[in-house]
Amino acid sequence: MKGSSHAIIGVTVGAIAGYQVQPDPYTAVVSSLVGGVSALVPDLDTNGVASNRITISKELGRWLMHLAGIGILMAITYQYFTIGYTPSILLYGGIGLLFFIISRFITQRRMLTLTGIMVMWLGFVMQQSIGILLAGSYIVIASFLSHRSYTHSLLGLVFYGFILNQLQQEWEIYGLLVAGIAGYASHLIADMKVLPMNRRGVKWFSPIWNKEW
Template structure:
């Protein structure tokens, strides 16, 4: 099923949740619809998933950023060396700068999703070590190494995503976040099941305990 179809189904699912929570509040209904739509795309963050390329940083941008930071560190170290000589701090930052320059030459597009996850985790540290954002980054990193329609399309993936929503909601409470997000994610799994005639493949809901496709 196409990503746009999952987004529409997730929006409808989230909207229904919002209506059940507060049928007279259009903000709750629309917010839940947006949450459901976004959540319905999350399972496809795995390798070759439709959503992975949409959130992945471009290879050229990341190479440019690595070059900029790497050269900036090396230039700053030169000035620092003139003032203080060689120190452990200078050696550390020199190593980081050189590593960035080397890694930027060998980086592959398929690993950009991994780097995107690392960037999300870095944002989590900046935001007072937000557990929810850190978990979201870890989800992206894990998904970047998984084949399509594997663990992100299972009960394990759904449970992990709900766990992420729970911690995000603790820090930034939003009406319907957990329920609408979980329902939106679940709608993706249901829409990808073989019970629908449009799907040639199903999903392994109970992987790794049971690898039967549903």
């Protein structure tokens, strides 16, 4: 199923679930957004709508790394001719060279990994938010998984629910937990093999049982 279809289903079930918790228009709107986003989260394990929306392109990533590497090399060259040689020149020179080397091998999946690391760093900055730290760790883990593996299972759903629970405690947003779980679960249900449009199914009980449903 396409990402847009997952999002539409997620918006619908998210709004309904959130409205059950707090029956007012504001909660329904917030819950619909949470449900729509959550319905795309399982596909962070592939280069789909979700992963491409939260990361910059690998081409832009390479350009930024080249720019950073050039900037560092220019800075240490200036330092060498104005101040003279210092041990830090070798250190920063190595960092600049590392940027060039990494840029040669960067892929869109690794851009997603870097995005997850940045989210985790944001969690440290924002008063060490456990919810954001966990969200970043989810993104990092998903960037190394094959499609329709652990993110498309009860294990992924439980982990995502734990993240939402932490965020709800920190942000006090009514309906966040139930709308997010409903949106995430709607993705797994919509990807099941029992539906005629799906060639592959969902391994609900992976890694304990890898049968597709």
